[in-house]
Amino acid sequence: MRVFDAKLKLQSQLRLMRSENNTIGMVPTMGALHEGHLALVRQALSENDVVVVSIFINPTQFNNPEDLNKYPRSMEQDSKLLSELSEELLIFAPGIREMYPESVESVSYNFDGIEEVMEGKHRPGHFDGVATIVEALLRAVSPDRAYFGEKDYQQLQIVRKLVSQKQLPIEIMGCPIVREPSGLAMSSRNERLPKRLRKEASFIYKTLQAAKVKFGTESAIEVSDWVDNEFNIHPDLELEYFEIADAETLRPIRRKQKENKYRAFIAVYAEGIRLIDNIALN
Structure with missing residues (x-):
């Protein structure tokens, strides 16, 4: 399993893999991995030759600074969980400056109103932050398929709109919610x-x-x-x-x-x- 913190190094490795006609799958995450994330990775592994898991805590999607500060950071444990799934996984774990080289700000998007209801209504600016980092990650990796969980169903629809609007040649795969034995959605x-x-x-x-x-x-x-x-x-x-x-x-x-x-x-x-x-x- 290889860990990359720079886009250029990751892209060089992926070019080599594509030259051998490998399909690329991607699972974007913010780390603190649990069984819900691992289910996405398993599906990606079953449907692609190469899988990239990104781990990046995106500051622009937190409208509550306390939430950002309290978000768990567990890179060592995350790497262990991923290595148990496959030693062939590629991990992309960039720093802030790699993803926001100029300023830590989100781009403004228009998704025909779906960004303004529910989560968008109660978390102003949240989906601008989500779309900003997802677009940056998708462009950095250029996967054939990218995997997102249906627990964040509104986010999934936002990402589908994003890919359509930007005409990115990527298939967005929605995966079922994984629940704890009690029924609580894993988070x-x-x-x-x-x-x-x-x-x-x-x-x-x-x-x-x-x-x-x-x-x-x-x-x-x-x-x-x-x-x-x-x-x-x-x-x-x-x-x-x-x-x-x-x-x-x-x-x-x-x-x-x-x-x-x-x-x-x-x-x-x-x-x-x-x-x-x-x-x-x-």
């Missing part, structure tokens, strides 16, 4: 939850599952009101938002249409730790 933030709260947080997925059942017979407004009430009576979890939206456009709905696919999206605080999840409704 690096879960490690910050006290044991008791980590157990309580399984309520988030249980509520999404119940909302899916209700969506079969009730309106989106009725389901949303029910979810609000469920969290109002939960002592440890504070609902930031619950939204039912079109799975493609991410536009919130008020009336269902048979031919459309919908997803439910949720963000919840557990003692200041922000957790997100989503579920397909039909």
Whole structure:
């Protein structure tokens, strides 16, 4: 397993591999790897000859400086986990100046409004930061396929828009959410939850599952009101938002249409730790 901290050195290695007709897969991460990340890497390994895993904590997507400061940094452990999957992996772990050579600022993007709802509404500037670093990483590696988890489903749709708008010849692969035995969606933030709260947080997925059942017979407004009430009576979890939206456009709905696919999206605080999840409704 080889670790690169400079784009030029990585690109030189990838040119050599492409000359041998190898396909390149990429898994962008911010480190603090867990089973959700490893599932992406496994899928990438199964579908490509060469896989690059990037590890870069991107400062421009944190609208809360405290979140950035508290984000776990575990390069040694991450490298160990990746080496157990394959010694042939390439790790791209650049420093700040490598990815932001001039100034640590995000580019402004227009994704037809999908960047302004849900996460975009509650985290101003977040998706500009995400798109800035994802575009930079994709251009640095130029993979055939790049892999993203559906836990960050809105981000996945943003990345698909980005690749389409910039006409990058890259296939964006969405991969299923990986969950803890309790149902809690795997996230690096879960490690910050006290044991008791980590157990309580399984309520988030249980509520999404119940909302899916209700969506079969009730309106989106009725389901949303029910979810609000469920969290109002939960002592440890504070609902930031619950939204039912079109799975493609991410536009919130008020009336269902048979031919459309919908997803439910949720963000919840557990003692200041922000957790997100989503579920397909039909």
